[in-house]
């Protein structure tokens with residue numbers, strides 16, 4: 423732990439445990455103590471540690487082809503996308519983290535609006551933002567880059583790094599009336615919502631709330647982004 427302090431930048435308050443290995447839902451520290459893994463790497467390791475099928479698949483692929491740049495086609499990427507498209511989406515964008523997925527969604531929001539309003543040549547960005555605004559909710563967490571931080575309601579994540587991306591309005595999570603009033607055509611580029619909030623506490627939204635967001639976004643020509651990164655299923659995908 424002392425050596426780490428001298429070689430790594432301290433961005434996390436770690437528990438004083440040095441983990442060395444894991445098997446299934448068990449973890450072992452350098453002194454051989456056993457722990458039950460209740461965090462799964464913060465909802466990342468949905469299959470546990472050393473899952474034999476996962477190890478076999480990763481080892482097999484590593485032996486065939488390690489990495490290809492996005493400038494080339496790759497068959498496994500397309501095969502995985504085909505598996506996912508029947509579960510929730512028409513088309514897939516792969517990224518390296520939840521934060522990057524949200525950054526991509528921020529960009530998709532703006533690009534979609536510019537595509538939808540080809541007549542508007544030079545949209546003002548701030549103040550008097552035109553169709554480039556985002557809506558997020560109380561208790562939200564969307565990641566730690568400058569765009570994702572701007573969508574994250576808890577101030578302590580973003581305040582040391584301000585100014586973050588402008589043009590984000592925070593609404594009360596679950597308040598249908600306010601959302602309907604604020605989501606507006608010609609103003610709102612995208613609405614970001616966690617169907618079940620994790621970082622802000624375990625708060626589940628209602629079907630009615632999500633459906634009303636869907637309707638309001640459709641009426642306003644805005645994108646609706648479901649951030650399900652905190653859900654184990656989404657991280658597994």
Ligand SMILES: Cc1ncc(COP(=O)(O)O)c(C=O)c1O
Nearest residue numbers: 519520521563564565649651652
């Ligand atoms: C809802 C939500 N969005 C985004 C993120 C950021 O994901 P990542 O840590 O993979 O960048 C998290 C992280 O837990 C999250 O819970």
